[in-house]
Amino acid sequence: xxxxxxxxxxxxxxxxxxxxxxxxxxxxQLTDALYPGGGPSQYAxxxxxxxxxxxxxYVLRDRxxxxxxxxxxxxxxxxxxxxxxxxxxxxxxxxxxxxxxxLVKGNLSAKERLSLRKLIDELDDTPRR
Amino acid sequence: xxxxxxxxxxxxxxxxxxxxxxxxxxxxQLTDALYPGGGPSQYAxxxxxxxxxxxxxYVLRDRxxxxxxxxxxxxxxxxxxxxxxxxxxxxxxxxxxxxxxxLVKGNLSAKERLSLRKLIDELDDTPRR
DNA sequence: AGGATAGTAAGACAGTTTGTCTGATATGTC
DNA sequence: GACATATCAGACAAACTGTCTTACTATCCT
Numbered sequence: 001x002x003x004x005x006x007x008x009x010x011x012x013x014x015x016x017x018x019x020x021x022x023x024x025x026x027x028x029q030l031t032d033a034l035y036p037g038g039g040p041s042q043y044a045x046x047x048x049x050x051x052x053x054x055x056x057x058y059v060l061r062d063r064x065x066x067x068x069x070x071x072x073x074x075x076x077x078x079x080x081x082x083x084x085x086x087x088x089x090x091x092x093x094x095x096x097x098x099x100x101x102x103l104v105k106g107n108l109s110a111k112e113r114l115s116l117r118k119l120i121d122e123l124d125d126t127p128r129r
Numbered sequence: 130x131x132x133x134x135x136x137x138x139x140x141x142x143x144x145x146x147x148x149x150x151x152x153x154x155x156x157x158q159l160t161d162a163l164y165p166g167g168g169p170s171q172y173a174x175x176x177x178x179x180x181x182x183x184x185x186x187y188v189l190r191d192r193x194x195x196x197x198x199x200x201x202x203x204x205x206x207x208x209x210x211x212x213x214x215x216x217x218x219x220x221x222x223x224x225x226x227x228x229x230x231x232l233v234k235g236n237l238s239a240k241e242r243l244s245l246r247k248l249i250d251e252l253d254d255t256p257r258r
Numbered sequence: 259a260g261g262a263t264a265g266t267a268a269g270a271c272a273g274t275t276t277g278t279c280t281g282a283t284a285t286g287t288c
Numbered sequence: 289g290a291c292a293t294a295t296c297a298g299a300c301a302a303a304c305t306g307t308c309t310t311a312c313t314a315t316c317c318t
Contacts, residue, residue: 083220098208103213105248116233
């Protein structure tokens with residue numbers, strides 16, 4: 001059957017957003033932020049979601065401290081990249097070029113075109129990272 | 130709980146690819162293409178997938194003919210657009226700009242930069258379509 | 259006309275995924 | 289030692305997704 005699960009689930013994504021915005025956090029901190037006034041059940045939910053994120057290597061758990069601290073191993077831009085590649089794989093035979101051209105052709109104001117051109121100029125100067 | 134289902138499923142996407150590449154098709158034609166040598170079960174599977182795609186308005190069913198003919202209502206580029214917007218909504222507060230800059234910054238050869246610049250030039254000439 | 263053939267229609271079904279929760283067990287503090 | 293708070297392990301139901309069965313209808317052929 002081979003279904004393809006989501007890379008990061010909606011509920012998991014909420015945690016990632018928190019970790020991205022507020023740095024390494026504990027389960028307690030995450031629970032308070034995402035389920036204000038939540039009880040032990042919500043705490044456990046956050047814990048389970050973090051466990052799954054850790055399994056998928058989207059999150060790192062620091063076990064040295066007694067109370068574990070979690071941090072994102074993939075940043076926002078990294079996740080954007082993975083999802084873009086996924087679109088490319090499924091719809092563009094793996095190439096990102098059609099996506100880029102879709103975006104450029106799609107909806108780009110004159111101002112955006114200008115800043116985009118400038119961005120390309122910078123890349124010309126900085127040959128390769 | 131509110132899980133968000135996929136816009137187009139993997140199995141459904143296979144049908145879309147076929148419809149994009151080979152124009153309007155019947156269930157039989159789709160079955161033969163995707164499940165070569167498939168029996169009535171596979172036929173029914175294709176039928177069910179088409180029914181779901183029709184419900185989601187990704188496919189149009191022509192019922193005038195006795196044997197229904199199916200065609201895509203969203204083209205490849207359209208689906209790319211929807212998925213890009215979905216990424217933007219979940220990761221960039223709805224804006225496509227960060228995605229564009231990700232792609233441009235990411236991995237772009239000198240040649241690609243050149244053709245991209247040319248593409249922008251064309252857009253400057255063709256003010257707004 | 260009558261039966262084989264092929265189509266549509268409706269829904270059952272199981273395996274996963276995903277969000278949520280419960281209970282058991284440690285660990286540290288006062 | 290009691291208590292609050294952690295971790296750990298796993299149960300659970302709802303929904304999603306791919307697949308299949310069955311019933312019914314229309315067409316074609318000799």
